[in-house]
Amino acid sequence: MKDTQKVITNNFKLIYLPIVFTLMAIFTIAIFTHNLSQRILFNQKEENVIEFTKLLSSKIELELNHQGINKDESLGINLQRDIHNLQNIVERTKEENDTILYALIVDENLICIADSDVEDIGIDYSGDLEYEKALNGVGSVSTWYYPIIDDYVLEAAVPLRYGEDIIGIVGVGISMDETKKNVAILTFGSFIMAVVISIIFFITQRINVIQPILTLNKHIRNINTDDYYFKPLEISKNKNFEGLYNTINELFDKLNESLHKNFNLNEEIKDLAYKDYLTKIPNRISFARKFHEVILNNKIGAIALLDLDSFKEYNDTKGHLNGDRLLVAIAQRLIGLKGEGVYISRFGGDEFLVFIYHQSEERIKETILELENLFKRPFYVQGEEVIVEASMGISLYPEHDKELDGLISKADLAMYEAKTNGKNQWAYFTESLLESAERKNYIHSILRSSITNNEFKILYQPQVDVFTGETVGFEALLRFKNHNIFPDEFIPIAEEKGLIIPIGRMVIKEVFHQLSQWKDQGLEITPIAINFSVKQLNDEGLINYIEELLKEYTIETKYIEVEITENILIDSEGATKFLNSLKALGIKISLDDFGTGYSSLNYLSKFPVAKMKLDRSFIQQYLNVSSQKIMKQLILLAKAYDLEVVAEGVETLEQVKLLQKLNCDYIQGYYFSKPVDTEIVLEIIRKKYDV
Structure with missing residues (x-):
């Protein structure tokens, strides 16, 4: 139980500290009361003793008058003559009042002539300041140690008069015991009162504060927190904390309402979670x-x-x-x-x-x-x-x-x-799908690294006049510097992963830069064809980018060609706008890989195409003696649309001769040259091939 109280209530602050402060306050008041009452009682005692002494002096004076003493007679002799009567007065005075320890009469020579303590008669009090003041007409009160009682006494000394003359002094000493007892009783009563008040305070605090709090704590501890409902607390018999119980029960009502809402919300969350x-x-x-x-x-x-x-x-x-x-x-x-x-x-x-x-x-x-x-x-x-x-x-x-x-x-x-x-x-x-995916991811990482670290290079493959053998232009072909992966594998991945736009811009800028270098060197230059992906239609700023490069490198548009594949033409509206913008710049457009896609001749009239490139697979299938009629009709049809014809993938002299016979314009293929670095391009430009 003690441990519980220590945890629940701080008894030191709630009970003991207030009791200490209360006791300190009461003790302080008691001490102050002790000193004050002692002073008051002593002052009262002084007033009483001096009044009593004055009365005694007056009584003695009346006694002397009763004896018929004349003023002209020697006062000393008369006092000596009435010593017996004076002695009776002081002795009777002591006997009649228990608080009086002694009474005495001293003559004008400060010689004790009467004293309730007979042994003290005849003592000379010369030099006693209080007696001297009294002899001079000033009554006084003083305390002094009285050996007989081994304590201090309160003594009053007043003049003894006879008529207008002071003929001696009267002194009375009283005991202080009663006063001290009264002061002690008052002080003790104060202390007792302090103790009683402290005990009452302790009991009251325990009954009215500590015990109700412990009961409340017990009620709270008995609450089952696993329930989704808090039962109201039953108010304890002690009603001092009834308001607090009501407040807690109001809080429980709010908690029950909140728990109900949270329970429903939790059910909704569970529903959303799963x-x-x-x-x-x-x-x-x-x-x-x-x-x-x-x-x-x-x-x-x-x-x-x-x-x-x-x-x-x-x-x-x-x-x-x-x-x-x-x-x-x-x-x-x-x-x-x-x-x-x-x-x-x-x-x-x-x-x-x-x-x-x-x-x-x-x-x-x-x-x-x-x-x-x-x-x-x-x-x-x-x-x-x-x-x-x-x-x-x-x-x-x-x-x-x-x-x-x-x-x-x-x-x-x-x-x-x-x-x-x-x-x-x-x-x-199938496992092959996984291998393909891993290969794709591998190439994707290479593409990203190559864009960041400039690990691409541009190769150039010549296009040759089929009749003269002269180089009339080049096709720019993108390759990796450090990887033997070809465009037909990495370009579709670049398109799928959204990397073709930055790669496309990089190729365009590199071609413009190369043309600018050849021009600055005073070398003969020929048109260079750049391949465009269908995804580059989504590059809204591409046309402006090309215009800026034309100005930056001061390249004439006659040296730039753009090659597009048939699938770029599927988006008819977007493709038409894009290609017309290129044509407006003066850039020639070639339809690449004809024969591999839709191969619709409708494209040849609908779009601003100036050149048609026959795909390598088409050449291999139809460029032979038995199928040359199909090739001839196709070339004638292209000519009817005023299109120049380029045959790709030409590898033999026999193919060259057949293309001459069929009136093809240009040839591109390994028969003349593989794609080469820029250093070899200049040699090819000056070279005339044997056709």
């Missing part, structure tokens, strides 16, 4: 919990990752609200699959995860087919029919991975493969 906020189906956290809960009890399982094809286009055209409604509709249909061994979750965005944990491979395949069939029926958003297609990637447990993250990652690779192969289909993960 369910997707939009579709209300399980989210990734729930999916992970389910996987770890059941997978160890299953021998095989599968993770299917679904990604909606063209969902972004639907969102952009129909609005995000309808996009959300479509996702909800898809989620509800997927939940319809939810049966034994199937768990559906929204992975994020327009992607859904399906966990299939059947005991057989056959059942896994059946579920995958069911998923595929779900998207063969239209969905409905606000009454409107919506056709949705989805690509799906699948990874198997434990064949492909035993960890969930690994399975999802590999399902993602498979899904990407399905999209690459035409979308709206599904694909299983």
Whole structure:
């Protein structure tokens, strides 16, 4: 119990310290009262004794008058004559009053002539200042040590008069015992009162403060904090803290209300933590919990990752609200699959995860087919029919991975493969996909490093006049300085990762810089063709960038050509605006790799193209004796559109002769030169090839 009190209440501050202060105050008052009462009583005693002595003096004077003493007679003789009567007076005075220790009469010569203590008669008090003052008419009070009682006495000395004359003095000594006893009783009473008050204070504080607080603490300690409800405290019998109990119970009411709200909020948080906020189906956290809960009890399982094809286009055209409604509709249909061994979750965005944990491979395949069939029926958003297609990637447990993250990652690779192969289909993960992904990541890191550390270089391959053998221009080709990776592998990755724009600008600036150097050296220069990616259409400031470079390096636009592939023309409106801006600058545009893409002759009239480049694969397939008619008609058609024709990938003299016969304009290929460094370009410009 003591330990509890020490923790709950500080008794020193609540009880003992106030008691100490109270006692100190009372003791101080008692001492002050003692001194004050002693002074008052002593003063009163002095007044009493001097009055008494004066009365005694007056009584003696009356006695003398009664004896008929004449003024002319010797006073000394008369006093001596009445010693017996005077002695009787002082003795009777002492006997009648217990507080009087002695009474005496001294004549004008300060000789004691009467004394209640007979032995003191005849003592000469000459030199006693108090007696001398009294003999001079001034009464006085003094204290002196009285050996008989071994204590101090209070003595009053007043003149003894006879008529107008002072004939002696009367002295009375009284005891101080009674006064001291009264002072002691008063002081002792004060101390007793202090002790009683302290005890009462202690008991009162304990009953009215300490005990109620301990009871309140006990009630509070008995509260069960595990409950979601605080019961009101029962007010203790001692009502001193009733207001505090009421305040605490009011606080409990507020806490109960808050706990109720928090409980509901916690339920909502749990719901948000484990369910997707939009579709209300399980989210990734729930999916992970389910996987770890059941997978160890299953021998095989599968993770299917679904990604909606063209969902972004639907969102952009129909609005995000309808996009959300479509996702909800898809989620509800997927939940319809939810049966034994199937768990559906929204992975994020327009992607859904399906966990299939059947005991057989056959059942896994059946579920995958069911998923595929779900998207063969239209969905409905606000009454409107919506056709949705989805690509799906699948990874198997434990064949492909035993960890969930690994399975999802590999399902993602498979899904990407399905999209690459035409979308709206599904694909299983294979090790080759992982190798391809690792290769892509490797090249991506090289691209980023090369951009940062300037690890690219530009090679140049000549374009030769098919009839004269003269070099009429070059194509600028991008290569790594320190890696043997070719553009057909790293350019698509640069486009996918969003790096083609800084790389494209770097190539343009390097070509302009090289042309400027050759010009400053007074060398003969020829046009240089720069390849543009379809992604560079998204570089809004590219045209202004080219204009600034033309001014900076003072290069004429006739020395710059831009080569585009057919897929850049798919965005008809954007491509037309971009190409017309280049043409307005005076830059010639070539259609590169003709024969590998859409090969639509409509492009030749619709877009500002000045030159058509036949792809190497096209040359190899049709540039022969048996198929030369097809090549001839194609070249004639290009000529009909006033287009110059360049044949790429020419490797033999026989091909050169056939192209001369078919009236092709220019040739580019290994027959003349591989792509070379800038140092060799000058040699090639001066060289005339044998055609």
